[in-house]
Amino acid sequence: MSNKSPGDDGPTDTAETYDYREIDDLIHGRVRLALMAFLSGAGTAEFTDLRKRIGVTDGNLSIHIRKLEDAGYIDVEKRFKERRPQTLCHLTEKGRAAWIDYIAQMESLLSPKAAE
Numbered sequence: 001m002s003n004k005s006p007g008d009d010g011p012t013d014t015a016e017t018y019d020y021r022e023i024d025d026l027i028h029g030r031v032r033l034a035l036m037a038f039l040s041g042a043g044t045a046e047f048t049d050l051r052k053r054i055g056v057t058d059g060n061l062s063i064h065i066r067k068l069e070d071a072g073y074i075d076v077e078k079r080f081k082e083r084r085p086q087t088l089c090h091l092t093e094k095g096r097a098a099w100i101d102y103i104a105q106m107e108s109l110l111s112p113k114a115a116e
Helices: 030-042 047-054 058-070 093-110
Strands: 044-046 074-081 084-091
Touching: 030 044, 030 047, 030 058, 030 084, 030 093, 044 047, 047 058, 047 084, 058 074, 084 093
Parallel strands: none
Antiparallel strands: 044 084, 074 084
């Protein structure tokens, strides 16, 4: 979600770079932000580990995982390990790109140049 076009070094007007409306609202929610951040570093994570690390209920986590999965940001794999169900989550290429764009947007909002 950037105003850049290929080969463009970016907008020269600071007001264009300080656009909070470019923030990806799907990622910006607290639980989804925590999910994306954790998965970006962990690669793949099991549902129970995500629940413990983020500190939410099963139902709450399930809802947020589903939203990110529906957007194509994460893949969910369900399987059995030692006869017990296991749910694994990881970022997709689209999700990683969205995460990188999100981080870049946050950096532009926090940049000293944005306050000029």
